Amino acid sequence: MGQHVIKMPDIGEGIAQVELVEWYVKVGDTVTEDQVLADVMTDKATVEIPSPVSGQVVALGATPGQTMAVGSELIRLEVEGAGNLKLATATAPAAPQPAPAVSAPPQPRVTPEVVAKAPEPEVTTERPLASPAVRKRAWEAGIDLAAVKGSGPAGRIVHADLDAAQQPLGKGPVCAAEDQVQAVPVIGLRRKIAERMQEATRRAAHFSYVEEIDVTALEALRQQLNGKWGEVRGKLTLLPLLVRALVVALRDFPQLNARYNDEEQVVDRHSAVHVGIATQGDHGLLVPVLRDAQQRDLWGNANEITRIAAAARHGKAEREILSGSTITLTSLGALGGIVSTPVLNLPEVAIVGVNRMVERPMVVDGQIVIRKMMNLSSSFDHRVVDGMDAARFIQAVRQLLEQPATLFIE
Structure with missing residues (x-):
């Protein structure tokens, strides 16, 4: 087994960096070739990033809302074969052989988490899989995605799951027992819209x-x-x-x-x-x-x-x-x-x-x-x-x- 690093591809048009909008996989997931890994945002267009290989997710290179440079590490997979990652221990000069009577001290195992440039935050691994449109609808309807069972591929939550989760009219309480605050990150296209609107009203x-x-x-x-x-x-x-x-x-x-x-x-x-x-x-x-x-x-x-x-x-x-x-x-x-x-x-x-x-x-x-x-x-x-x-x-x-x-x- 080896490790394969997928870097942020060059999308063209002279784009030097993009914003990570959403992951469709998490650490531990098995992905197949051409499976969509994430959505990234350029000026206004959302671009899907597919996987060029099959493997198991070891580490994610950023969290949604972060800006990533083209060529930076997007995701790391464990794959069959050698992979494309050359660990430092594999290329360092060989150490002198110890004397036969002295046992070499055990070397620490280099785990994927140690070599990862950006370890996956805990919150990301627990985030339910859903598209931006499904997340927006769930937020507007007050549905907690963590409580919804997804019927899509890899357990992804789809619109039909939201339909099943919504209570019939008149069945739920008139108001919540206590105030519940949901923090909604302003990322992706929503962030671009906010920036452009602010710039327009500031300049014109x-x-x-x-x-x-x-x-x-x-x-x-x-x-x-x-x-x-x-x-x-x-x-x-x-x-x-x-x-x-x-x-x-x-x-x-x-x-x-x-x-x-x-x-x-x-x-x-x-x-x-x-x-x-x-x-x-x-x-x-x-x-x-x-x-x-x-x-x-x-x-x-x-x-x-x-x-x-x-x-x-x-x-x-x-x-x-x-x-x-x-x-x-x-x-x-x-x-x-x-x-x-x-x-x-x-x-x-x-x-x-x-x-x-x-x-x-x-x-x-x-x-x-x-x-x-x-x-x-x-x-x-x-x-x-x-x-x-x-x-x-x-x-x-x-x-x-x-x-x-x-x-x-x-």
Whole structure:
């Protein structure tokens, strides 16, 4: 038997270090080749690290939340054969042979725990196996994972186990007998989100502008398009129509389709419209990028939005999908509320927030009629965007959405 050290691989893109998010194995576990050992976090993408060999886990190189350099020891396995670890005792010069009449004192056995660079903390070995999504759901539901029996591979807890663990409504106590505090580490994507939000609010001079829009005609057009071409081209949501409005409006407001490098004091205005689509994923908020939105029709953008949003939602988005946006569109869907104050996706200078669509009585030509209304709550970087320009831009978007035929006039 020998020991095999698996080092943190080079993920590419010039990444020098990553954050360890979660272990899927613990000391003593037997792993097989290609089995996923851990999740690590780069800038925004979560990457799975598989095992190149089979063996038994001897030591883990870090705990979740710690930063690891590329090339550092990730995990150590005991394997069949010699392994790839050369212990110091194996390469040291041979000691002189003792005299026959004198017995050599017994040498201490070099155990895996002694040579391990980062012994596994006790708490890690007892941590139940579960994905980040399962942990988040358990935390929100107040379920102690230590008390749940996992039915997945190697005893991993899956969503079905949480379903079985939850009590039917009305069966549990109204409130806990005493306060129970659960310490939830802010690691992985949640830490990256926290850092980016803090940096955005610290560096940019945010200001928001809210306008209500009558989307009755726009919604009628969407339903008409779906009725005629939905079965062939796919159903349209409001998002591709909103993207189209941004593309058209930005022709007259190039200063808002921009990225501000505040260190060099340069604003880069883009002719192509790369729309960030704020997406709530399994592990937190991500912003995949709809590239070159100006080059596609409604269905082309709709299909691309579906593709990149699904990749982000399930943690499969590559770095290219998560970078390079020039303006961001964010929406909470049915939970959109009346008004919101979205935080800029730096280094962009504008973000457009979509609120909930509601039917309200409105006065049109002196008559009270029911109209479908929706607010746009948008934020801008006041360091480089004047309030007048921001207001004129949103008014241009409003006019396009209220008269949807103008969306397609070149």
